[in-house]
Structure formats: C-alpha cells, structure tokens
Amino acid sequence: MTLAASNLTIERKDEFYLNNISFEMSPGKIYTIIGRTLSGKTTLLKTIAGLISQDSGKLTFNGNDFDIIPVWKRQVAMVYQQFINYPHLNVFENIAFPLKQRKLGKEEINDRVKQAIEQVGLVGFEGRKIQALSGGQQQRVALARSLVKNANILLLDEPLVNLDYKLREQLREEFKKIFSSKASEEAILIYTTTDPVEAMQLGGEVIVMDEGKILQQGSAKEIYENPITTKVAEITNDPAMNLFKGEIKGKKIKLNSKIELSLPKHFKDLTDGHYTFGIRASGITLAKSGFPFQIELAEISGSETFLHLGQGQVHVVGLLDAVKNFDIGETVSVIFDIEKLYAFGSDGILMSSPYSGTK
Amino acid sequence: MAQIKLQNIAHSYNPDATDSKYALKPFDMTWVDGGRYAILGPSGCGKSTMLNIMSGIVKPSEGRLLFDGDDVTDKSTSERNIAQVFQFPVIYGTMTVHDNLAFPLVCRGYDKSFIESKVNEVAEALSLEGLLSQSAKKLTADQKQLISLGRGLVRDNVAAVLMDEPLTVIDPDLKFRLRRKLKEINQKYKSTLIYVTHDQNEAMTFAENIIVMDDGEIVQIGSPAELFERPKTTFVGYFIGAPAMNLFDCDAVGSNAIKFGNVEISTKTDLSSIKNKRLKLGIRSEYLQLVKSAGKNTIHANIESVDDWGNHKLITANFEGSNIKIKVKREVEVPTEKIYLKFPAQNCCVYENEMLIS
Secondary structure (H helix, E strand, C coil): CCEEEEEEEEEECCEEEEEEEEEEECCCCEEEEECCCCCCHHHHHHHHHCCCCCCEEEEEECCEECCCCCHHHCCEEEECCCCCCCCCCEHHHHHHHHHHHCCCCHHHHHHHHHHHHHHCCCCCCCCCEHHHCCHHHHHHHHHHHHHHCCCCEEEEECCCCCCCHHHHHHHHHHHHHHHHHHHHCCCEEEEEECCHHHHHHHCCEEEEEECCEEEEEEEHHHHHHCCCEHHHHHHCCCCCCEEEEEEEECCEEECCCCCEEECCHHHCCCCCEEEEEEECHHHEEEEEEEEEEEEEEEEEECCEEEEEEEECCEEEEEEECCCCCCCCCCEEEEEECHHHCEEECCCCEEEEECCCEEC | CCCEEEEEEEECCCCCCCCCCCCEEEEEEEECCCCEEEEECCCCCCHHHHHHHHHCCCCCCEEEEEECCEECCCCCHHHCCCEEECCCCCCCCCCEHHHHHHHHHHHCCCCHHHHHHHHHHHHHHCCCHHHCCCEHHHCCHHHHHHHHHHHHHCCCCCCEEEEECCCCCCCHHHHHHHHHHHHHHHHHHCCEEEEEECCHHHHHHHCCEEEEEECCEEEEEECHHHHHHCCCEHHHHHHCCCCCCEEEEEEECCCCEEEECCEEEECCCCCCCCCCCEEEEEECCCCCEEECCCCCCEEEEEEEEEEECCCEEEEEEEECCEEEEEEEECCCCCCCCEEEEECCHHHCEEEECCEECC
C-alpha cells in the first residue's frame, strides 16, 4: 500500500499553499509533518482527504490516480484540532456512526465499536452525552470514530493542540501506542504538529515543511542530528538552534573580534571562509575561562536554566544544568562546546555536522 | 501600578442553588507591586475565574478586592486601570500599528505631542519602531500580541497587566522571543504581570512566583525552583515537570528511611513522628542517577524502553511492578537490559496522604 504525491502545487493569488510537494508513504510507521503555522500542513492533509484539489501535480494510491476518487470513497479518516463529534449522539453512537452509514450488521458494529472504545480508554463512558465529556475525552471519541472505520489512511491534524499541557503529555504517550499498532496493521498515519518535542517523541518519520515546501524528510533522529538547512534547524528545535555568522581562518573560528574558537575535528575539511555556525542551547554553558557575555535574561525550566546571552552583535541562548537566578546585565563567563557545532554555507545549506562530519 | 489584595475572595457561578459549588474556594492573596506571577492549573481549576475577578469581568460572590487599599470590588473593568491580553490578539485590522497603539490615548482625549511620545516609547520597548506605519493586519501573530500588550502599556499607571494564555497561537520558536519581551517590559515599567496558563513550561520560564491551582483551590505558591524541588502535594509533583515526578508506594522503616520494594532508601525527611506507615516516595526523573554497581540507596531495575527526545533520552524502567522514568542527556550511554539507579537522599520527597512531609 503506497500513497504517493508528485509535484503537488496549490497557488492562490501568487502565494503558494503547496509548492511542488512530492513524497511516498507506506504503512509501518507514523509520518509526522512539522512546520510553523501556515506552512501548508493542513492544506496537504485536506488535499489527501479530497477536501480540496491541487492545481497541478498528482496523487496516487497503490498506483491508481487518487484525484478521480471522490471523498467518500477514499478510505480516509481525519481527526481535527477542534473536537468534532455529533452533539446529539452519545459516545457509542458517535463512534458507531460511520459504520451505520455503511449499513454493517449490528453485531459487527458492536464488536468494532467496543474494540475502539477499549483502545482509546473510554470503557464505561458508552452512554455519556458528548457535552458531559472533558476536552480530552471528546478527542478520544473523535479518534475512536476514525479508528473504527479501518481506513487506509489516517490523518491527524494537530489533534492534541487544544488540550491542556499535561493531558497532551498523557495522550501523546497513549496515542503513540495506538498509532504504532494501527500502522503495523496496514494503515498510513500522518500526524501534523508545530512542536519539535512532539515530533521527536512520536519517533517516526519526520517531514519538515515551510512555506508550502518540504524542506527535509527523514527519521526523527536524522533530522535532529543533520538538519539540512538553517531553516530546518530553527523549526525543529525548541529553543531554535543558535545561528551566527563567522569565519574560519587558519584553524580558528572567528565569531567577532573577541570570540575565537578552535576548529573541531569534524570541521577539518572545511575551507577558510565565511559560514553560518549553529549550536543548540545545550552546547553553550557557563564555565571558568570562557568568553565574557552579558545576561539578557535567565529562564528557569525544571532543573535547568536557559540563559539569553549577548556580546556585541552575538546573541545566543545557553543552558545551565542547575537552577540559578541572575541579574540582567550581569557579566558571565561562557564556553562553547565545539564538538557540538554545525556549519552551514552562505546559502544556509548544511556543510558539517557533529554527527556525520563534513559533507 | 498597585498592590492588589484579594480578601476572603470566593466565587460560585450559581450561589443561590442548593447544591452550589465553589468555582473558587475562599482564600486570601496579595500580589506584590511589580511582581511577575503565573497562575497554573488544569482546565476548570478556577484560574480564569481568579483572573476575571481581578479584571472585573466577574464579580466575586464573596470577599473584597483592594487596589492599593482602595476597594474596587464593585467597580467596572474600565474603572480599574488594568491592561489585558487574551489568547487571541485583539487588534484593529484597518489601522496602522501606530494608530493601534495610540487608540486608547486618543479615546481619552490626550494631546497630540503626549500621544506621540508615549507611542514612540512603547513601540521602542516592544521593538515595533520599524513597523509603526504598517497595517496591523499584515503582522505575524507574535507581533500582533505585542500590539495588544502595547495598547495596555501606553496608558499611565496601569495597575497590572493580566494575560490569559497569551502564547496559545504563537509558534514554539517565536514564543521564546515574546516571553523575553514580556520580562523586559516587567523590568522597565515595573508593572505587575499576572499570567494564566495550563502549560507548566510557560509558567516556569516566565514567573518569579507560581500559584498552582487544582479544583478551585490554591495548592502551592512558590518559585519555579521550589515547585520543582519540593512539590507540596503529589498533584504538584505530577503537574510540574515533564515527565511528571516519579511516585512510588513505600513504607516508613526508620527515623528517615523508607522501604521501596525490598530496598531501603534513606531520605532527609524526619519520619520519626509519622503515624501512618504507608507513604509515597517522590523523585524527579532528572535526579535519579545511573550508577555502575549496587550500593546504598540503589535499586536494580529492568529497562523497558529508551526514547529519543532530542537533547535528552527518556528511559522507562520497571522495579518490582513500579514504572520509573529517568531523564538523561543524549550523550549518556544506557545499558540494554538492567540498570542500577541511585536515589540521592536530598532529592527524595516523602508524602503522607498525598501531602509532603516537611
């Protein structure tokens, strides 16, 4: 079973909603599309569902042209950000609805609905009215209704974004289990999010989108280790990866007149010249005999403190492995872990990464 | 600016009903002038009710509200001189950024030169100077939220800025930028900022003091570090931190030791006067230490899974039927089957009937 797109494009008033999107997806893993708001994630899902049609390009399913198949025959189920259920029906009836439409036998409907209710953890709630459920429970109902259809393609459009943070954490863990069992039984799962941590935690194949384009596709690990452009590095890290311009000259990296770093081993094949360097907050910390930086802001997060640091034109975010308060403007000594440095070319394309050396 | 005092405040949305339930149970609270606060809790805990009482959108069914000693309980929102920022930016789409910021002052009939100087000052503080002549409609979501905030700040003597989940519509990598701006504003204008959220991460990074609420009650008030290190109840331990604090059933076995499974763990908590011997042990996933061999305060657990979280790895292990989460740095090598986990005594919290024994 394969869902394939080639050069899908949607353009409205000179603005690309989808710009030459191509991919191939098959069952067995979850595909997570990560991108900022308005990057084209929802548009892509709607195109797959048949709710909108592309201006050009092709969508095929198992080699057959998908575009001529109407929405109701596509075997696609979708879960939205908003909790969409039938308000006049109870939990059981909501989940049974698509099966009743298909006029399945009573016994089969009962069996399938019961199984879905168990999967999403709603046993005991069968007779409840939708209004008497919390947001998290409502989204469980919507998910169960999409599961019960046994659709070939399951589309999940930021399904947790409207839930409380803590509930999101809990459902993400539960849903991950449901998704992996669903994916292994021959369904293609596509999940969208704006949250880098969520994309990592779902642990499948990650597709990075921006301005209607796919910037990179790979395993979550691959995207973390080797973001192919500065844009990908920004979108897929929270806080965004620190990026600053600098120069390699005579075995040294010069960021400005005061900051000079030694050249890490994985940079050895880079020629002298100007680059954009990248490093995650976790690669910058405080230690003696470092460079003087001013604290612009300190933010405590659990057992760590994020430090916004500035020196002249260089502004970075670092991470201290402890909880500590700082005065704004205080001067601190900052070190860069050169083993964690990335180098990007002037066009923003990855030249060297700590994980794969120089390209 | 003002000190805000809530005296014996309580609220029920249906006070006359026989089975009336408090959305907010009676409490006292003083907000220090210039402080940076977050009110944190799950949906329905009463946090928005508390905010709406301060802004005047909701009149409390019991108690008084004082701004610098003045009773404002019966005053309307417009008489309270507070600025509000909501989940979604509220801007005038047909106006420029400049006119959006000037609007509250124009409405109050200030003269032109005063308005200009105020608008410029606030625009500079919010880094909106370059955008003043642009149409507000075209801006990004975080810039629009800054304008909503700026409209509150142009007025003099704002008693407090009240924000109800202001970062909801902002993308993760831009949230950081807006939070930083909010803190700068707090320092520059010394205005009290009160920020309502369900997101512990936002509350921790933003506030000096966090008010944790559950089921209409304040369960703990403290600095981010206090809430993380010494959660007063198991609920706070669960709600703060990602993943939630590990909590295990255990028995008191000595003046400061507990028994977890067959292993004795000593803590820094005085347990000599505890009557109830059934307790709970709480420890953060960040504080469990991977060690090479058996020893004091150390258990030997089975590894169930290791998840890649980017900067961290999350290990899920099992010890005598209890699930344990351990968060380690990406670089840490994790054994494949079993691990020795050490419980540092100073990081162990002990709970009796879900309350921290202090």
